Amino acid sequence: MEPITFEEVLVLDANSEYRGVPTLTLMENAGRGVAEHLLDLGAKGKRVLIMCGSGNNGGDGLVAARYLSGKAAVDVVLVRPRGQIRTVISRHNLQRAEEADVPVHDMDKTTAELLRRADLVVDAMLGVGMEGTPRGPYAEAIKAVNASGKRVVAVDVPTGWGTELTIRPESTVTFYAPKVGMGAECGRIVVKPIGVPQEAMDYAGPGELTLVPRVAKDAHKGQRGTVLVVGGGPYHGAPTLCALSAHRAGVDLVFVAVPGAIAEVVRGFSLDLIVQPVGDSATERFAPRHLEAVREHEGRADAVVLGPGIGQDPGTLEFAVRAYAAYAAAGKPVVVDADALRALGAQGAIPRNPRAVLTPHSGEFASLGGAPLPPPGEERGRVVAVLAAKLGCTIIAKGPVDVISDGHRMKLNDSGNAAMATGGTGDILAGVTGAFLAKGMDPFDASRAAAFTVGAAGDAALSRVGHSMLATDVLAELPGVLARYVPWWTKR
DSSP states (O other), X not given: OOOBOHHHHXXXXXXXXXXXXXXXXXXHHHHHHHHHHHHHTTOTTSEEEEEEOSSHHHHHHHHHHHHHBTTBEEEEEESSOGGGOOOHHHHHHHHHHHHTTOOEEESSTHHHHHHHHOSEEEEESOOTTOOSSOOHXXXXXXXXXXXXXXXXXXXXXXXXXXXXXXXXXXXXXXESSXXXXXXXXXXXXXXEOOOOOHHHHHBOOGGGGGGSOOOXXXXXXXXXXXXXXXXXXXXXXXHHHHHHHHHHTTOSEEEEEEEGGGHHHHHHHOTTOXXXXXXXTTOOSOOGGGHHHHHTTGGGOSEEEEOTTOOOOHHHHHHHHHHHHHHHHHTOOEEEOTHHHHHHHHHSOOOOOTXXXXXXXXXXXXXXXXXXXXXXXXXXXXXXHHHHHHHTSEEEEXXXXXXXXXXXXXXXXXXXXXXXXXXXXXXXXXXXXXXXHHTTOOHHHHHHHHHHHHHHHHHHHHHHHGGGOOHHHHHHHHHHHHHHHSTTTTOO
């Protein structure tokens, strides 16, 4: 299996829970896998010392201790006092280990004697969530284990991995897949399946929202991202919905560049939007001559959304083509939606921009790719991935099940419902995607996170208003979805 990043581990954990396999079950399977490996190494009848940290890595070790109990002489050392164990499921497994009569010790002077007597030592101290060089009792434990000369097995990754102070194991039991960067310093790498459901791997879920960058406590205006929406003309609701959705997805500032004739209408929807009229009060549509004026606002934005409500006037479509080419040349993160997609499809050669996200429904996809989307299934995913690779961008192919691909990776999204087939929901998706891009997320990650977020908001709106749903009902549900699924969203 291909190696995965630490961030993707958190995605899979959250998505597994969402798909019906709790993290407690994953921990149970992980600890059992560690115990199996230790028995393969000849632990039966031997003395095994398991060094446990205060997080879920320690929880894995506690489960392993329970499975080894009765087969080996097992002792557990808690590097931090039991009152500092951070997670509910690790505390649960500490209780179960003690109920199984596993001796559990706090790390103190007796640890040296336990190390001296051990035949095998298990490093279950710090896992993939570790940042920086270990300090305090963890540093002391690493030095003691390395100095002991004992055979060491690490759980998931060696404690301190990637720093100068790290456990040096003979083998590492890792879960689901190797982690990116693991090599000889981990000893022999043993991969154990832990029951992550296939749906958690294939479909977007709450895990995608663990990728949203955390806001620093000392953040000031502008550090949460700034979005420029370029849209409107014959329609004024589309750019407004898009801009308000970007705001609700947590960016600081949203500029809305619209033809001068509708600027006051858009401004009247919300005091939170910074409306930038293009042309004079008689200007009803974008035209190629407006490109320079629009690009004057580009430098203030971390990402651009191009296309909501621009219409299909030939001059407007030429404007959209030139704008996209300019953003591609500048390497600007950009979301392309609505008639701007048709403009790109009509011109033939589309500039490559790996920082772009295109959001077509089936008809718009046909204009981009020359053929309609196949029915849901493997062929649909393949066709989307092929077009994304050809255009050098990320595509969110919207449908009952969205397909998200950058040509290399692919995720499906099944959040959302048929009541969302109403005007404006696509503008909301474009705005949320633009907001996540503005926060610095990778286009593929921003796209899969946005697709799930908007679909989940649509599901919440369905439960509240049913098939009377309007796009504004979906907009109103965005804060609740983000508060529920982004781990830090409601914290100070």
